Amino acid sequence: MTKPRNEARVLVVGIGGLGAPLCLALAKAGVGTLGLLDEDRVERTNLHRQILFRDADVGKPKIAAAEAMLKELFPRVHIEAHETRLLPHNAVDLVSRYDVVVEGSDNFPTKFLTADACKLAERPVVHGAAVRWVGTALAVSASGAPCYRCLFEDLPRDNVPNCAEAGVMAPVVGLVGAFQADLALSLLDGRDVSGELVTVDGKATEEKMVRRRRIGRRAGCVLCGKNEIREIDRGRYVADVCMEG
Numbered sequence: 001m002t003k004p005r006n007e008a009r010v011l012v013v014g015i016g017g018l019g020a021p022l023c024l025a026l027a028k029a030g031v032g033t034l035g036l037l038d039e040d041r042v043e044r045t046n047l048h049r050q051i052l053f054r055d056a057d058v059g060k061p062k063i064a065a066a067e068a069m070l071k072e073l074f075p076r077v078h079i080e081a082h083e084t085r086l087l088p089h090n091a092v093d094l095v096s097r098y099d100v101v102v103e104g105s106d107n108f109p110t111k112f113l114t115a116d117a118c119k120l121a122e123r124p125v126v127h128g129a130a131v132r133w134v135g136t137a138l139a140v141s142a143s144g145a146p147c148y149r150c151l152f153e154d155l156p157r158d159n160v161p162n163c164a165e166a167g168v169m170a171p172v173v174g175l176v177g178a179f180q181a182d183l184a185l186s187l188l189d190g191r192d193v194s195g196e197l198v199t200v201d202g203k204a205t206e207e208k209m210v211r212r213r214r215i216g217r218r219a220g221c222v223l224c225g226k227n228e229i230r231e232i233d234r235g236r237y238v239a240d241v242c243m244e245g
């Protein structure tokens with residue numbers, strides 16, 4: 001896919017610690033249209049890592065606050081506001097309207113739903129996640145393979161520490177958001193980053209702090225291998241585990 005940046009349309013799922021820096025990076029890079037999708041309100045405890053928001057935004061819907069800030073900084077960027085969650089009934093339709101989807105949501109159901117919807121809609125997607133000192137960004141091409149389910153087969157059944165319990169370091173989400181933006185721009189520019197996984201470990205030594213590698217396809221992957229997921233079945237997305245916040 002190659003499109004002039006100012007004609008490019010990118011959907012950002014989740015305007016949190018990852019979504020905030022990556023919106024800034026994408027707007028700065030000249031992406032013409034940003035779709036913003038979130039239904040939460042700005043919380044004071046998240047301000048240090050959700051760098052799109054100010055003190056005065058506390059209590060406001062994130063979408064409205066993000067739109068106002070991005071318009072102020074980048075008057076030419078066109079914002080499409082979706083004050084909702086990505087849900088089984090709207091996911092394929094929403095992702096279909098964009099060239100690239102970037103997902104920085106705070107829970108596994110949204111991550112798997114985004115992965116499945118993008119595969120069905122044949123849209124490239126960049127996933128992002130961060131817990132404590134470690135974060136990852138994964139690029140999936142429009143072909144849909146290798147995919148998020150090659151890395152994480154299905155929703156976790158055990159208790160995974162959530163963001164409220166585990167916390168997350170603000171510099172890590174800033175870095176992961178920046179790498180997500182870089183991978184999204186690569187996809188827009190037609191560069192092959194399929195399966196590229198960037199891992200940021202804020203406690204590693206300097207030379208190991210950022211690692212990039214390509215993931216392979218999982219044998220028998222239900223999404224990109226066996227193609228078992230042919231439609232969005234809401235029963236697949238039932239866990240509610242927070243990853244980033």
Ligand SMILES: [Zn+2]
Pocket residue numbers: 145146147148149150151217218221222223224225
């Ligand atoms: Zn797969």
